[in-house]
Amino acid sequence: MFNRLSEKLGDIAHKLRGAARVSEADLDATLREMRMALLEADVALPVTRHLMNEVRERALGAEVAKSLQPGQVIIKILNDALADLLGGQRRDLDLSKIPSVILLCGLQGAGKTTTAGKLARLLVSQGKKVALTSVDATRPAAREQLQVLAGQVDVPYIAGEGGSAAAMARSAVKQAGRDGHHVLILDTAGRQVVDDELMNEIRDVATAVGATERLLVLDAMTGQTALQIAEQFHSAVNMSGCILTKTDADVRGGAALSVAHSTGVPIRYVGTGEKVDAFELFDPQRMAGRILGQGDVVGLVEKIQAGVDQQQAEKAADRLKKGQFDLGDFAEQLGQMQNMGGMASMLKMMPGMKLPQEALDQIDDKPVKRMQAMVYSMTPKERKYPKLMNGSRKRRIAMGSGTSVPELNRMLKQFLQMQRMMKKMKGGKGKRMLTQMMGKFGGGMGGGMPPGMPKM
Template sequence: MFDTLTNSFKGLVNKIRFQDDDKALERSLDELKKILLRNDVYHKVSKDIILQVESECKKSAKSGIGRDAFKKALETSLLNIFSGNYGFTFASKPPTIVLMVGLQGSGKTTSSAKLANYLKLRGKKVLLVACDLQRLAAVDQLRQLSSEIEVDFFSRDTKDSLNVAKEAIAFSKDSTYDVVIIDTAGRLAINNELMNELKEIKSITKADEIFYVLDSLSGQDAVRSADSFNKEIGLSGVILSKFDSDTKGGIALSVAKQIGVPIRFIGSGEKIPDLDIFLPDRIVGRLMGAGDVAGFIEKTTAIVDEKEVKSLTKKIKKGNFTFVDFLSQLENIKKMGSMKSLISMMPGLGAMGDALKNVDIDNSVEIKNIKAMVSSMTPKERENPSILNGSRKKRIAAGCGLEVSDINRSLKQFETASKMAKQMSSPNGVKNIMNMINGASLNKMR
């Protein structure tokens, strides 16, 4: 996500000397133009960015330009493009009605579930409504996703989507829901019959938000389609789906500038928690390689209970981190989303995202072995791994289908993780971890 753009921006800025001349500005602007066009930014949008950066640079630097001036000008230009209403806006009187619209295959159903999960984690009561009656299995898919994230689901055994929408709204008002998310069928803006149906659903439901789900991999065609939908029914926001697969990221700039409708959320991975609120300063921070620490903290606080954190911190400091705690934290990490999405939020670690894109806690061999091992332990052994002697290890290995050597390796990994957690919880945590890593490297060299 933004990988190519971020690396290109950083490389460009680093080429500029701290004080440089007008010819250097001209060369830098020319390279910036090439970077934007290579990364799927629409040519008119690229031109606007170039003009803004040039103007800002000349304003801020009386004698030529400097690296800081160029970087600040680029950040200002990007922020101007992304300005607008972001995140989720609740109606003054609940429930807030949301229509999810877009082309077939854009990811509307999955995005509906992701949005429902996002709101649920923030304490809202959500109802998912199945109004995609065109695609086979769409209703079953939404039903399964709603069960997975534990939010209520509404459907009717009919092919009349207008009737389903009408009954769903009546049901939601009788059941004190905060938000109703209606998953509609994919359609082309040129299909008059289906567009008229969508207009009627909008009228019946009195929708507060109309989100267009745009497949980030579809390029300029998807932008033109979103513009057509906006002119036909009026969009209040865009959700960029499959954005984690788009290493260029230029589509975000094109969408925001060309359509004039704000991007509200981005799908940052395949998992349900992989939906990030689109806040301009955070997104520009990612584009410029500064990460999104605030977003990471927000995800963490939405998942992890404050009392649980305090209790766990005390246990770690005392060296009492157990397998029960370990498995509990794994579940919390799963709720936060994919590893690649989380890594991309940390400053300077974005490049690690590709290396970790296939890391899946559910399917990791190491994690599966640890879970199998823990399931074969007694409650006392789970709470106190230090009592695991030879005979206990043999019994555990036999019970979970592993070798004693596998048990020893998993215990060693757990012991290392516990030590690192304890070091991190100390006042000089990061320094201690670096010392441990450097010490391990020196030992390997000897």
């Protein structure tokens, strides 16, 4: 999401950053570029006008005129205006009531059922006791699909009883209370289009269960149509937030900017892929920084904390101190990187790492997976003592991992270089040695870049 907008606004911010003087004419030219970038990103015209007026009014103030780095101040103004447009401060869910009912609604095909599973997984990771239920009686197998998802994310599914959606919802809430669940996520029926019958049903369900959160699930790919859908649902049900799905396929991102500003309904989460863990909390401040190419350090740290097994990391650090780093540890570290979303996902969040989207799209994590496959095709003894490997062992490993002997030889050579350097890292020169190690490790796979990185 925001790939095109980020690329263009990032370029504008880069030009401004070093400017020692910014005249009113310079500012107007910059704002014209911004306006075109926003419209091309499918941001609604009234929203674009509001943002441009806001930035211009603040940028012509005394703060910029007195600054020694006016370009930097304008970037900060743009960052703050974008964050305000996206909803201001991050808003967490209200889960004070037990059970707290989170009602999901939206049109068919927006991804409500999948989102219910993803949200449940996220809340469980935060220590909440969660259950799922569906009151969708119109779409074939909707409840069965949610039951399967509940099993995948390891939460119970509660089958509500009753002749109407509201009755089924009431029954499910009572059962969730008896079972001691903290949160009940309630998936409702959708339609191809917004109609009175759908709105009446959702309104009845929300009233019947006293839903603490009413979240609209929107397909980011619908562009400006998402704004109309959001306005219709909000006027009928008074939504407390929305979840944008399929943002990995939406390079423009205009829906996010338009919906948050026009309806006042904050974006709470975004779906970033098909897998159940491809789901993120939405933070307007951090997203504004990412759009302007300033990275997201906090998001990167959170991704690392979520993706890294702390016990494994401590064990690896202890072995590293003792100079015992072997191929098994190496494969584990590669796996940890994959758990964090791969190289491209991490590079996008790093400040100062300005790569065009075309380059990010070329980043391939397959070499990392191939190296893991080679290591996992070895015996425990071979992982610990790589020098044991002769020609026949190498052929067996290459065949077992679907690679070739030359690939295996390259990987072993690079690993041995790493291992030698890590043994030297016990002294005060550790930091310098680590830098050299990373350079040598990448040297055979793309000019000093990590595996899978395109040559620039």
